[in-house]
Amino acid sequence: MANVSRWRGRRGPGLAGALLLTVVLAGCGGDGYEPAGPFRPLPEDPPPQVGPPTESTPPAPGDPADPGSGERDGDPNVVASGLTVPTGLVVLPDGSAVVGERDSGRLFQVFPDRSPAKELMTVAGVDPAGDGGLLGLALSPTFGEDGLLYAYVSTATDNRVVRFPLGGTPNPVLTGLPRGETRNGGGLLFGADGTLFVGTGDTGNAALAQDPASLGGKVLHVDVFGQPVGAGPVYSSGHGNVTALCTGGPGTLFATDDAVEGPDALDRVVEGSDAGWPQPGPASQAPVVEVPAPEGGLGGCAVSGRSVFLGALDGKRVHAVQLDGGGAPVDEPTDFLAERYGRLRTVVIDADGALWITTSNRDGIGTPVEEDDRVLRVVPPGGADDSPL
Known part of the structure; x- marks a missing residue:
């Protein structure tokens, strides 16, 4: 694996751009993208019960129609199985997790004791064409009071951030993010102050990343209503695909x-910075670390103390x-x-220091086994790291 001295090697030649904050929403950026239909939220239904699993008769082990059934009596790392491309994942206050399937938009509650997963709802309006779909998930900073989830989703015309109560209708928070056949981003994270960071992709059009008139290839900073924070919404530029x-x-x-x-990169994101894609310049920041392409395909990250854990699709591993x-x-x-476990994508850390990890073997690239796709809960080697960063 390379260190930061090789960072310029990962950024191919392309168009230079200035880091200026101009709030203009860009259009779609990929060649050959064909929308599947308009964004149409479903009517709101009564929310499902969310909580500890209830007693029920378990289905036959390995039944792919029942997520969570595949390996309850086998691998202790597997907390759910039989899913299809689980991508977004958030840990709930009770220690269980909500995971979303990229293509279908279905949300499931999964449990650390490997009880059968519980289907909660389907997020309406998701268009999974290309590598789009239901991507990042985040809990509202006031989840205990409002019960809201935030999701980064691809629709037929854009990428957007929506929010909804479990079982409810998704309402738009931030719309008009560039949409393409590939490289649609999907990073979603609430900061300690309750503001929201959104990672987008260049949609296959590298010039968008350093184009001040585009929200593609950026990290955006908004409040819970999608309004820019500070001089935003652009917090940093020059990113290829913030997963x-x-x-x-x-x-x-x-x-x-x-x-x-x-190589792929782990970038330190600083307000007003440029990550150097497609053209590094004097003000561009070198990445923290680079991952060679055969070991990369970075799709997730989690921090524990001074340890950062990276899920790698192509590398089929977690980098520490x-x-x-x-x-x-x-x-x-x-x-x-x-x-x-094959292609590993999302990595989220819980209050006990364990990593929740999703596989992505049914994405059309991997080689799935009968139990795929799975959600893992793994204590990292050496246990939790509580050293301050």
Whole structure:
């Protein structure tokens, strides 16, 4: 794995741009993209029960129609199975998690004790063409009072952020994000102050990333209503495809960038910064660490103390990056779960320091087994890291 000295090698030649904040919503950016239909929310229904699993007769082990049934008596790392491309995941206050299927928009509640998963609802209006669909999920910063989830979704005409109560109608928060056949972003994260960071992609049009008139290839900063925070909404530019965002505490924000060519990157995101795609310049920031393409396909990140964990689709593993107090890598990253569960995507850490990880073997690229796709809950090697970053 490469360190930051190789960062310019990952950024291919392209168009330079200035980092100026102009709030103009860009159109679709991919060639050959064909919308499946307009965004049409479903009528609101009574919300389903969300809580500990209830007693029921378990279905036959391995039944793919019943997520969670596949490996309850087998691999202790597997908390749910039989899903299709689970992508967004959030941990609830009770220790269970909500996970969303990218293509179908279905949400399931999954449990750390490996009880059968519970289907909660389907997010309406999702268009999964290309690599779009239901992507990132985030809990409202006041979830205990309002019960709201936020989701980054692809529709027929744009990428957008919506919010909804479980069982309710999705309402738009931030719309008009560029939509393409590929590289649609999907990072979603609430900061400690309750404001929302949104990671977008360049939709296959590299010029958007450094175009001040586009919201593609950016990290955006908005409030819970989608209104710009500060001079926003653009917080940082020059990103290729921000698949995930994670934080190590106030003032520390990281983004995974799934590069179109060369190595992927873990970027430190600073307000007003430029990540150097497609054209590095004097003000561009070098990544924290780079991951060679065969080991990359970064799709998730989580921070525990000074440890950052990166889910790798192509690498079929989780990379562990140890940082010093200044946020620089201490040594070459290590990995775990290599080749054990196939393509690994989302990585989220819970209050006990365990990692929730989703597989992505039914995405048309992986080689699924009968139990796929799965949700894992794994204690990282060495346990939780409580060192301050």
